[in-house]
Amino acid sequence: MVNENMLLMIPGPVPLPPQVLRAMSRPMLGHRSDDFYGMYASIREMLNKVFQTDDEIIIISGSGTCALEGAIGSLIGEGDKIVALENGKFGERLKELGNLYGTSVPVEVEWGHSFPLDKVEAALSEGAKAIAMVHNETSAGILNPAPEVGKLAKKYDALFIMDCITSIGGDYVKLHEWGVDLAIAGSQKCLITPPGLGFISVSKRAEESLSEKEPYYSGIKTHLKSARKNQTPYTPALPLFYALEKALKLILEEGMEARIQRHHRMAEAVRSAITAVGLELLPQLDEYSSYSNTVTAIKMPNGIDDSTLRGTMRKRGILLAGGQSQLKGNIFRIATMGNNGPAEIMRVISELELVLHEKGVIKSYGAGVEAANKVLRA
Ligand SMILES: Cc1ncc(COP(=O)(O)O)c(C=O)c1O
Structure with a gap:
């Protein structure tokens, strides 16, 4: 039992507040209706406050990994190199995704250890379109050096992709200051929402650098186009949106x-x-x-x-x-x-x-x- x-x-x-659980039992509404557009607009506005950025944020019905694939697969194409930092299970995932869409240049250390920044710099100096790092490596309990890696990304003109799945909503994440171009979050972590929603905040620079091809379901271009009309390209997981709307209100109240x-x-x-x-x-x-x-x-x-x-x-x-x-x-x-x-x-x-x-x-x-x-x- x-x-x-x-x-x-x-x-x-994570355990959910009862208000968030109750929100999910509301009747369905049409996702091509003003009711949904209004809710979506208010959710995006609140997400900007929680992410503490004015970059546009897209919401994908899918877990954090789905959003990670959307981010890497929309930016990296055949022939592109991406420096992937690995000191745990989720860094390994970034490396695997990089190899699926382009070529990963891995910087690997024992899981739970810190990245030697000279090795990160050496990898970037060979030339890469992007660098990807897990901010809070959940598998090893370590918070990786976002400001320093952001500076290196800037120095070598690489786009900075950061998995913030277990940091946004629970720790300081300074996307603009650190120069993060794509930040990914997930609903079931610090955002007190059930599993099943992924988020990507997209800088202007990242949008201008998107590759021709993108993953069909989680592609950034497709989601941005719909989001600008307060819509989702495919049927959204409505009960999770209800839960998210309530959860964001509670987060901002705190x-x-x-x-x-x-x-x-x-x-x-x-x-x-x-x-x-x-x-x-x-x-x-x-x-x-x-x-x-x-x-x-x-x-x-x-x-x-x-x-x-x-x-x-x-x-x-x-x-x-x-x-x-x-x-x-x-x-x-x-x-x-x-x-x-x-x-x-x-x-x-x-x-x-x-x-x-x-x-x-x-x-x-x-x-x-x-x-x-x-x-x-x-
Ligand atoms: C840092 C990090 N990245 C990615 C993931 C994968 O997210 P999901 O299981 O929602 O696909 C997790 C899940 O624990 C995570 O902690």
């Missing part, structure tokens, strides 16, 4: 600065608790990278395995994320995204400490709760 009260502490989908600060505080509380109980964080930082504020990646401690740790937590009503691909079994992840707050963080940390203690991984419990509490109540 599905436990409907399971506390989701995974990096999407205010972007307060929301981002809340995410920072939650992640800091988790990190502080994790290190207080003697566990280690995965990322290997340098002066330009930092820990993610929306998901914390923790090395699996000795004396317990992934299925015991996460399985016991699940029995206690809390869902944590595991590692992906090569990190499977080696790490577990606690997400701090969406509308969770101190109550949820304290519950996760106290249950985690109890489980680790019960299984003999730590000798005493309480240090984590105390550390998290100190951050959250500061």
Whole structure:
């Protein structure tokens, strides 16, 4: 039986506010009608506030990967090179998409490690149409150096594509300042909407550089043309639009600065608790990278395995994320995204400490709760 009260502490989908869930039960409306056009216009206006940009934003009915494919596939064509930075699962995906539409020039480091900027510069200096980076690498809990990579992109006249799927709505994303041309987001992360919508903000420069051919379903040109008439080219996932409209209102009611600060505080509380109980964080930082504020990646401690740790937590009503691909079994992840707050963080940390203690991984419990509490109540 599905436990409907399971506390989701995974990096999407996130728990949804009841108002957002209720919004989806509204009757359908015709998507070629003024009712829809009005809703679409108001959603796009709110999205601009949340993305903190005046670049045009398109909404695609499809998950984050669908929007990523739309972005890369619309900009990169046969014969084009794209520098793809990989320090985790989603960087790997950018590289794969680049190779599907053009040629990726990969800059690869061990997952969870920081990118040496001299290697990034060396790759760009060979000449490339674009560079793609994951801002917040969800698989490894690391926040990559957007301002520095943006500067390098500018220096070598490459367009900057940034996967902001787990940063927009939960962390600072300064698209204009950092020179990001295409920023991609997803509904089920910090935007407290169910899975199934992807977003791309498109700079003027990116629009002028789009390639002749584009993916049929998620192509930027096609979506921009319709969006300018407050329409979608194909039938939109209407209930998700209803949910998104409500979610954006709630996000703007909280205010972007307060929301981002809340995410920072939650992640800091988790990190502080994790290190207080003697566990280690995965990322290997340098002066330009930092820990993610929306998901914390923790090395699996000795004396317990992934299925015991996460399985016991699940029995206690809390869902944590595991590692992906090569990190499977080696790490577990606690997400701090969406509308969770101190109550949820304290519950996760106290249950985690109890489980680790019960299984003999730590000798005493309480240090984590105390550390998290100190951050959250500061
Ligand atoms: C950074 C990042 N990029 C891309 C994706 C893929 O998004 P989706 O699963 O919505 O296709 C995810 C999903 O977790 C992600 O965290």
